[in-house]
Amino acid sequence: MIDEILQSKLKNRLIKWLDTRNFFYPGTKILFKIIRLIFNLKGVQIFSIGQSHLDACWRWVRKETIRKNYITFSNALEHMEMFPFFKFSCSSPQYFEWMEIYFPKMFKKIQQRVNEGRIELLGGMWIEPDINLINGESIVRQRLYGQRYYLSKFGKVSEVAWLSDTFGFNWQLPQILEKSGGKYFYTNKMCWNAENEFPFSIFYWKSPDGSKILTYSFPYSLNLFVQDPNLGGFKRLCSFLSKADLEFNYDFDFKKINKMKTKQHVKELGLVYGIGDGGGGPLLEEIIILKDLMRQGQNKFITALDYFKILEKYENYPIWNDELYLEFHRGVYTTHAWIKDANRRMEIKLKNLEIMSVFSNFFGSKYPNVENLWRLLLFNQFHDILPGSSIPEVYEESKEDFKKIRAKANKLEKDSLEILIKNINTTNFENPVVIFNTLNWDRTGIVKVPINEENNTILDSQNNELITQMIKEKDKKFLLFNASIPSLGYSVFNLIKSKASSDIQTDLVIRDEKNFISLENRYIIVRINKIHGYISSIFHKILDKEIISGKANWIQMYKDDLPKDSAW
Numbered sequence: 052m053i054d055e056i057l058q059s060k061l062k063n064r065l066i067k068w069l070d071t072r073n074f075f076y077p078g079t080k081i082l083f084k085i086i087r088l089i090f091n092l093k094g095v096q097i098f099s100i101g102q103s104h105l106d107a108c109w110r111w112v113r114k115e116t117i118r119k120n121y122i123t124f125s126n127a128l129e130h131m132e133m134f135p136f137f138k139f140s141c142s143s144p145q146y147f148e149w150m151e152i153y154f155p156k157m158f159k160k161i162q163q164r165v166n167e168g169r170i171e172l173l174g175g176m177w178i179e180p181d182i183n184l185i186n187g188e189s190i191v192r193q194r195l196y197g198q199r200y201y202l203s204k205f206g207k208v209s210e211v212a213w214l215s216d217t218f219g220f221n222w223q224l225p226q227i228l229e230k231s232g233g234k235y236f237y238t239n240k241m242c243w244n245a246e247n248e249f250p251f252s253i254f255y256w257k258s259p260d261g262s263k264i265l266t267y268s269f270p271y272s273l274n275l276f277v278q279d280p281n282l283g284g285f286k287r288l289c290s291f292l293s294k295a296d297l298e299f300n301y302d303f304d305f306k307k308i309n310k311m312k313t314k315q316h317v318k319e320l321g322l323v324y325g326i327g328d329g330g331g332g333p334l335l336e337e338i339i340i341l342k343d344l345m346r347q348g349q350n351k352f353i354t355a356l357d358y359f360k361i362l363e364k365y366e367n368y369p370i371w372n373d374e375l376y377l378e379f380h381r382g383v384y385t386t387h388a389w390i391k392d393a394n395r396r397m398e399i400k401l402k403n404l405e406i407m408s409v410f411s412n413f414f415g416s417k418y419p420n421v422e423n424l425w426r427l428l429l430f431n432q433f434h435d436i437l438p439g440s441s442i443p444e445v446y447e448e449s450k451e452d453f454k455k456i457r458a459k460a461n462k463l464e465k466d467s468l469e470i471l472i473k474n475i476n477t478t479n480f481e482n483p484v485v486i487f488n489t490l491n492w493d494r495t496g497i498v499k500v501p502i503n504e505e506n507n508t509i510l511d512s513q514n515n516e517l518i519t520q521m522i523k524e525k526d527k528k529f530l531l532f533n534a535s536i537p538s539l540g541y542s543v544f545n546l547i548k549s550k551a552s553s554d555i556q557t558d559l560v561i562r563d564e565k566n567f568i569s570l571e572n573r574y575i576i577v578r579i580n581k582i583h584g585y586i587s588s589i590f591h592k593i594l595d596k597e598i599i600s601g602k603a604n605w606i607q608m609y610k611d612d613l614p615k616d617s618a619w
Contacts, residue, residue: 058122063335067133070339079343090282095320097350098358099341101127102140104215104271104327107178107433108445111329120146121154123330128160130338131169136345136352137338139164140171142213144200145178145430151204165205171354172201175209175233180432182220184384184391186398189432190224192425194231208232211355212264215239215271215323217434219377226258233264235359239323241268242280244378250299250308252288253317253362257298257372265359265368268375271323272332282320289317295367301376317365321358322350380619382611386439387446387618393453394437397428400460406489406539407467414474419463424456440618475543482546484509488536495535500546502530510545517544 069075087093103123107116124146127139141147151158164170176193177200185193198208212233214220217240228236236256241249249268256266269285270278280288290312299308324341326332344350384391401424412418431449435441468487477483488494500509502521509517509532520531536542562569567587570577575598578588585605589598611617 058126058331066335066339075336075339076343076346079340080347082340083344083347083349086282091286092282092320095285095318097320097322097341097344098353098361099350100140100321100323100353100355100358101138101325101333101338102142102173102271102323102327102355103127103325103330103332104142105146105330106216106328106435107143107145107430108441108448109328109435110442112442112444112448117149117153119330120149121157123332124150124154124157124161126331126333127170128157128164130333130335131164134338134342136342138169138171138352138354139333140173140213140355142174142215143176143178144174144197147204148200162205168354171211171356172205172207172209173211173213173355175201175212175228175231176214177426177429178433179214179217180429181383181434181437182214182217182224184437185394185432187223187227188402189398189429190227191231193429193432194227194233196422196426196429198232210234211359212236213238213355214434215327218380218383218438220375222374223258225256225264226260226262228264229258229262235356236264236266237323237355238266238268238375239271239274240377241375242270242274242278243380246378247305248280248284249375250288250305251369251371252285254368255370256375257370263370265362266371267321267359267362269321269323272325272327275322285320286316287312291315291317291365291367292369296370298370298372300371300373317362319358319361321355321362323355380438380440382617382619383438383440388439390431390437390439390446390449390453393449394428394432397453397456397460400457400464401425401428403489404460404464404467407464407471407487411467411470414470416467416470419466421460421463424459427452427456438618471541475541477543480543480545484544484546485541486534486536486544487541488538490538492538493535494538495533497531498534499529499531502528502546504528504548506549507546508549510547512543514545 105116105119105123107113111119124141130137131139147158147161150161161170165172175198176190177197178193180189180193182190201208208231210233212228212235214236215238217238219240220238225236242252252267252269254266255263257263269288270281275282287309292311293313294311297311322341324333324337326334326337341350341352345352401421404419405421408416408418408421431437431452436445436449471487472485475483475485477485484498484500486498499522505521505528507519507521507530509519509530511517517532517534522529522531530546532544534542534544558572560571562571566581567578568581570579574592576588576590576592577586579585580587580602583605586599586603589603590596591598
């Protein structure tokens with residue numbers, strides 16, 4: 052309902068008609084004087100950056116996002132026809148690709164406006180993902196496929212990384228951004244802290260490797276007025292310190308940092324405007340109000356890149372050498388746990404698939420196209436999908452996406468394995484067992500091999516018999532053995548029949564007592580509560596000492612009693 056009102060053509064026609072009669076100009080002049088007084092903006096110049104935050108999924112499903120995306124670009128193109136000064140910034144290559152696929156005629160207009168500098172390419176990640184839940188390979192792939200799309204369709208990459216609504220940022224991000232064409236970073240989210248106000252809005256963010264990226268963290272759109280900090284916090288958060296190039300992290304007391312600030316501050320306010328979450332902006336009335344401010348000499352319309360270049364003229368910004376931890380939305384790390392598990396499994400599977408594909412490519416097989424699988428996974432890493440903060444219908448779609456990724460990846464991996472095994476010499480093995488290691492380091496671990504008979508054993512490549520154990524799971528038998536595999540390589544073992552089953556003696560003693568199960572060997576005695584499952588005692592026999600005090604490994608459940616936003 053609200054969306055329909057905001058996008059009403061009748062409303063826009065009325066606003067246009069009123070604007071031609073200079074209806075808004077006097078009111079805008081008075082309003083800005085009030086805002087300047089209330090929010091202490093004397094001596095601050097406004098630079099307006101037009102955008103419209105669009106959640107790829109949230110309270111709506113993907114099909115609805117595609118519709119909202121069309122409305123957003125359609126409005127932006129229409130505004131460009133009306134206002135020669137208007138510029139629009141979009142944060143995700145995924146949104147451009149939807150326009151290319153579903154609205155190709157409009158996409159050509161978008162390409163033209165990008166070439167003219169009227170539409171700005173922001174972000175450089177395929178979508179605005181969660182940055183704490185995904186692994187390093189996924190962050191790199193977000194950048195790879197995002198920047199590659201921009202380069203292929205528009206001839207350039209984005210220099211401004213843009214994660215306006217993501218729930219915190221890991222420490223390695225500046226390094227990855229810098230190595231993939233990023234020079235600057237914007238977010239609004241660090242102004243959402245529940246307990247401690249983050250001390251800086253403009254700073255250099257530094258990674259452990261020394262990479263630094265100029266960062267702007269300040270509220271946007273309506274948050275500028277209703278959030279704390281708001282517009283009134285600009286001077287305080289953008290004040291210079293008494294010394295240049297000072298480094299800080301979470302070990303520092305924020306109150307002491309604030310005492311180090313001088314009265315000197317950045318005089319250029321980057322006003323990121325445009326109605327958000329559901330896209331559609333900037334609205335016509337937003338542009339007209341800022342246009343009237345421009346007529347009064349109080350505002351300029353620029354791109355995010357232009358604003359960061361203005362900020363670069365200052366030299367004495369603080370350096371933040373740590374992660375950017377958001378004191379908010381922390382409940383998302385336990386919401387919809389299944390999708391966290393599915394994401395990590397597919398991250399591992401796609402990485403393993405590509406390693407196996409490289410190996411099989413040495414033997415003449417065609418390297419598979421995995422980009423579409425990666426893109427589908429990257430989409431589901433969006434900051435309202437993977438954290439678990441979307442409506443249930445979104446997760447029905449996600450489950451189907453993960454099924455597609457898993458099925459296709461399994462087939463491609465199987466094809467690569469078959470080619471590899473055909474080219475491994477196993478002529479001297481009765482029943483060869485080939486174990487691959489896709490990690491970058493040598494690995495030793497337990498291997499479980501299905502068997503048909505109980506009397507089996509395993510020989511390594513030197514015909515040494517390994518210690519094995521036979522186990523049963525339901526109606527199936529498996530042989531366990533300890534295997535050592537070289538990094539990014541394989542080892543071949545020989546499964547053979549043995550005259551008798553291995554019967555390895557150990558010093559382990561298991562006792563079933565009244566209320567406890569005890570496990571004892573030459574070193575320790577462990578007692579486990581039979582009813583609740585917790586460990587009640589770990590006694591070290593050699594040290595003659597109890598190791599724990601109280602209950603250990605005790606699983607407890609607590610009610611998550613939140614007044615609102617239960618997913619967060």
